[in-house]
Amino acid sequence: MSLLEILDKNCIKTDIQSLDKLGSIQELTELLFKNKKISDKSQVINDVLKREAKGSTGIGKGIGVPHAKTAAVSKLTLAIGVSREGVDFTSIDGKYVHILFLLLAPPHSAGPHVEALSEIARLITPPGIKEKIKNASSSEEIITIITEYYNS
Amino acid sequence: MNKIEKILVGITGSEHSYYASLYAIYLASLLKAELIGIFVINEKSLDELLKANIFITEEKAGYEQDMENDALSYLTQFESTAMKKNIPVVKFIRKGVVHREIINFAEENHVDLVVIGELNKIISLKDIAYDEMERLLRESKIPVVVANNREMITMLYQNL
Known part of the structure; x- marks a missing residue:
């Protein structure tokens, strides 16, 4: 699976304004809602925060991967956010998050959900990416970066 | 091998695997072969996500359980589809690296033919490296059939 299959360039925000976890998740959720990728903003936020309550998805080194199973989507859905200042995501290494991957999956699609999360984990591994x-500075640029990663 | 006696189909829950199962049912009927369905839970990915701190331990266990439930559900659907044409099915669930588990199972159980769904479109070189069905096709020493042409497959199944 390529992340490009589930990523719409209109669901990438290169200027996340919020400095806190809830605010940044809300911004990305709003973006998905505006682009008709989700049916219910509140449900998504509740489902994502329920997962965050079990343990932060700020996985360290400036990356956050908030994710949830939610009935508010009918297929795998991804939004990417970039924060210049950094978001306090209560990350495991204490550092602020600069790149967020918000991944949502419908219930009963555990396999594809796991596969998509694995793709994110692989994407952020190579040095420099x-x-x-x-x-x-733009969503198009991020699409290009990800495309180049897949072609390397 | 004098004739094809055992056919194995990889069940994943995807549309590709659905058409693979129809074709496998057709072939099993035609060749009077035993039909086996296998669903492999991708344990490697679960472990990777735990290592990357994307999953917590409790979550990994939860997803593993979900994948087992999905496996049972998809294998049951496969069985039901086969029984509509009076073809009995044997079902297995395995955990591990998907293509490796299917290949190992096929070799250990003297399978004569493996049926898989049409391959995903190759968007990048990484697809070749990471796509499990692509790797199965390249590494299997047992003949592998790729079930392309959905219209034809549907017709063959319906005409059984």
């Missing part, structure tokens, strides 16, 4: 995404 996090910096490229963090410094991108």
Whole structure:
């Protein structure tokens, strides 16, 4: 699976304004709602926060991967957010998050959900790619960065 | 091998695997072969997500359980589809690296033919490296049939 299959360039925000976890999740949720990718903003936020309550998805090194199963989507849905200042995501290493991958999956699609999360984990591994995404100034640029990753 | 006696189909819950199952049912009927369905829970990905701190331990266990439930559900659907044409099915669930588990199962159980769904479109070189069905096709020493042409497959199944 390629993340490009589930990522709409209109669901990428390169200027996340919020400095806190809830605010940043709300911004990305609003973006998905505006682009008709989700049916219910409140449900998404509740489902994502329920997962966050079990343990932060700020996985360290400036990356956050909030994710949830939610009935508010009918298929795998991804939004990406970039914050220049950094978001306090209560990350495991104490550092602020600069890149957020919000992944939502319908219930009963555990396999594809796991596969998509694995793809995100692989994407952020190669040296330099996090910096490229963090410094991108447009959603098109982020799409190009991800495309180049897949073609490398 | 004098004839095809055992056919194995990889069940994943995807549309590709659905048409693979129809074709496998057709082939099993035609060749009077035993039909086996296998669903492999991708344990490697679950472990990777735990290691990457994307999953917490409790969550990994939860997803593993979900995947087991999905496996049972998809295998039951496969069985039901086969029984509509009076073809009995044997079902298995395995955990591990998907293509490796299917290949190992096929070799250990003297399967004669493996049926898989049409391959995903290759968007990048990484698809070849990471796509489990692509790897199965390349690494299997047992003949593999790729079930392309949905219209034809549907017609063959319906005409059984």
